[in-house]
Amino acid sequence: MDDFLQQCRAVIGSQYVLIDNADREPYETEWRQRYRGQSLAVLRPASTSEVADLVKLCRQFKIGIVPQGGNTGLVIGGVPDSSGNSVVLSLCRLNKIRTIDAANNTITVEAGCILKQVQEAADAGQRLFPLSLASEGTCTIGGNLSSNAGGTAVLRYGNTRELCLGLEVVNANGEIWDGLRGLRKDNTGYDLRDLFIGAEGSLGIITAAVMKLYPKPKAIQTALVALYSPSAALDLLNLSREEFGPALTGFELISAICVELVHKHFPDIPLPFSDAYPHYVLLEISDHESASHAAQLTESVLEQALESGMIADAVIADSMSQTNNLWKLRENISMAQAAEGKNIKHDISLPSSCIPDFMKTTAQLLEGHVNGCRLVCFGHMGDGNLHYNISPPVGVSDQDFISNQEAIHRLVHDQVHAYHGSISAEHGIGSLKREEILRYKSNVEIQMMHAIKSALDPDNIMNPGKIL
Known part of the structure; x- marks a missing residue:
């Protein structure tokens, strides 16, 4: 491989061909530290023409290429496997x-x-x-x-x-x-x-x-709404779509345990309600008229929902600081759950109309499988995407709980499939779910995907082992 590496150096400069273990390690390690692969080298081109020249070299020498951006992926899609037969091609210098x-x-x-x-x-x-x-x-x-x-x-x-x-x-x-x-x-x-x-x-x-x-919108209005069930959240979503129209920008469903964990591990983030509720919705609209119009419209819709019994309470942010604090409750859920210990994650999507029934039936099945498991469920209900994460019961060790991982994945993904959903909503497939999609995609779909891959990448050098 010396000839290959020397030609890479000629294309992009020696300092941008990283071969030392310490230099390669950040590019070879999944950001959650759950997996580390091995590469022949890390290549850091600075232009499209340099990328093209490197790809030609990789094809000539039959070397796999793992493209990588910020390495923030969640499905082991941007790091190499353990063979050491591929290069990581970092695109971070193409940043204009x-x-x-x-x-x-x-x-x-x-x-x-x-x-x-x-x-x-x-x-x-x-x-x-x-x-x-x-x-x-x-x-x-x-x-x-x-x-x-x-x-x-x-x-x-x-x-x-x-x-x-x-x-x-x-x-x-x-x-x-x-x-x-x-x-x-x-x-x-x-x-x-x-x-x-x-x-x-x-x-x-x-x-x-x-x-x-x-x-740019003239104003952004944010509110956190307390309610008793996912069914009420679906009713609120439908009402919000009718009343806000295209101004409705965000609709995030958050279960009670999410807020509890954030407050436990990030106590400086204030709780907006004195009482705890089973579920919350973080709602945001982008208004192109004025701040006063956004506030009046939000108040009107939430008053209507409150009077009908659809929701239990609501807090409307009246400052940027309060808006930021409401979003911190949502944005710190994953970090709070990680601080609590290991958990089993699912990035799923369903028709929004099916979410309440899915949550109810799947929770019952999980409880029968792992008594006392904690469902840390949150996500973008407005587009049907849930992060359906499961933490161990209180007092159960991470190791004992993670031993159930495959069975829990199967249970959740089978349920998703039964509701005509997807086992990957926004994180992709990578190598993590490569075998899993074979259970849920038809042979026709898989064959068409292979045909496209073979036509565009006949030598299988483009991120080999990912997706297919």
């Missing part, structure tokens, strides 16, 4: 904001741009880039596109796929496809863009993208 076209409401960015950087560039141009994730300070646009990331504003703006108009991609032959077109209508054949979005780098390497921007 190429252009902002405010009149066309688009921004063209390179794949290594941090999501927060794109948000701030849009804001400086008096526009909104609405994609928002807990990892927005470290995740990259390339990774967001490759996993078709969701986040908290999908209800209003859609997944990353819906926010993308065009791509620049290096294919498995090392050729550059320039599809950076800021068009909202382009009916000239197969939609190649959509093939690469959500493909987790298994078909080609996204190096840049044209993303949609939006006018």
